[in-house]
Amino acid sequence: MRAYTKKIINPFLQFWFKKYYKKPRKFRYENLEILVHPEVFPPHFTISTKIILNFIKKLNLQDKTFLELGCGSGIISLYASSKGALVTATDINQIALNSLNKAKNKNQLKLEVLHSDLFENLTSHTFDYIVVNPPYYPKHPESTKDQAWFCGENFEYFQEFFKQLVKRTDLKNVIMILSQDCNLEEIKKIGVNNSFKMNIILEKTVALEKNYIFEIVKI
Numbered sequence: 001m002r003a004y005t006k007k008i009i010n011p012f013l014q015f016w017f018k019k020y021y022k023k024p025r026k027f028r029y030e031n032l033e034i035l036v037h038p039e040v041f042p043p044h045f046t047i048s049t050k051i052i053l054n055f056i057k058k059l060n061l062q063d064k065t066f067l068e069l070g071c072g073s074g075i076i077s078l079y080a081s082s083k084g085a086l087v088t089a090t091d092i093n094q095i096a097l098n099s100l101n102k103a104k105n106k107n108q109l110k111l112e113v114l115h116s117d118l119f120e121n122l123t124s125h126t127f128d129y130i131v132v133n134p135p136y137y138p139k140h141p142e143s144t145k146d147q148a149w150f151c152g153e154n155f156e157y158f159q160e161f162f163k164q165l166v167k168r169t170d171l172k173n174v175i176m177i178l179s180q181d182c183n184l185e186e187i188k189k190i191g192v193n194n195s196f197k198m199n200i201i202l203e204k205t206v207a208l209e210k211n212y213i214f215e216i217v218k219i
Contacts, residue, residue, distance in 0.1 A: 021036075022038060023038065024037050025042070025044060027043050029050075029053055029075055029079060030079070030082075032082065032107055033107070034073055034074065034075055034100075034107075035102075035103070036099070037095050037096070037099050039095045039145050040096045040099060041073065043073050047206045048211060049072075049075065049133065051177060051211050053075065053076060055213055056076070056131070057083075059083075061080055061083040061084055061085035061129070062084035062085070063085075063086065064084075064086065065085070065086045065088075065128045065129070066080045066081075066086065066088070066128065066129045066131070067087075067090070067122070067127040067129065067130045068089045068090070068131050069090055069118065069119070069130060069132045070134065070148070071089035071090060071096065071097075071113075072091065072093070072133070073096065074089050074096065074099070074103055074104075076131060076133070077089035078103060078104060078111070080129075080131075082107075082109060085129070087111035087112065088112045088125060089111055090115070090116040091115070092117050092144060093147075093148070094115060095144075097113050097114075097115060100113050118161055118164050125170075126169075126170035127172070128173060129173045130173070130175065131175045132161070132175065133177050134157060134158070134161070135147060135149050135150050136157075136179070136187070137182070138150070138153055138154070138155060139152075140153050155186055158191075159190055162190055162194035163194060165194065165216070166194050166196075171216075171217075171218065174217070175201075176213070176214045176216060177214070178212055178214065179209060179210070179211050179212075180209060180210040180211070180212075181209065184212075191216065195218060195219045196216050196217065196219060198215070198216055199214060199215045199216075199217060200213070200214055201213050201214065
């Protein structure tokens with residue numbers, strides 16, 4: 001029933017979504033405010049960002065090193081910084097990074113904003129927390145903006161993510177959020193092939209959609 005409903009309403013939603021995001025839109029979480037550029041993954045109507053924000057709200061992040069891998073709007077990084085974390089925010093979208101630099105100044109917060117494709121430019125960093133809200137629709141991305149949504153026809157994003165994760169020596173708390181709408185079993189299989197397992201630590205249903213926060217650990 002859920003899949004049938006989505007199929008019916010999706011064309012309308014896509015039209016409305018694109019029209020709404022033709023210009024920058026403000027987004028607020030608690031006392032933080034950002035301006036989200038049309039070329040950046042929007043947290044307004046996507047469930048995952050709010051779930052992660054509410055999740056890290058309960059964590060003691062004071063003086064913890066914190067990486068948001070693929071930060072998009074950067075609201076998660078900004079919030080972690082407001083909780084005392086030592087934050088690094090990365091993305092491949094330079095527009096997102098430019099906007100985040102403006103937002104950190106506006107909100108008077110300190111964080112390192114870095115252009116990096118996954119862990120490419122993070123070889124000298126170590127982290128207590130790594131948080132990922134990944135693209136997961138199996139389609140080839142045609143643009144940088146698309147890469148926030150599509151992981152490649154053969155799940156290339158996850159293939160590379162786990163391949164690079166194997167090389168990290170600082171794995172403490174690796175957190176990833178995924179929806180029931182993605183191919184969870186395929187992603188888990190890629191993890192296992194790289195000696196990782198994904199343990200559900202939170203399940204949240206919003207608007208009939210189940211979302212899961214996983215902790216990724218070495219097997």
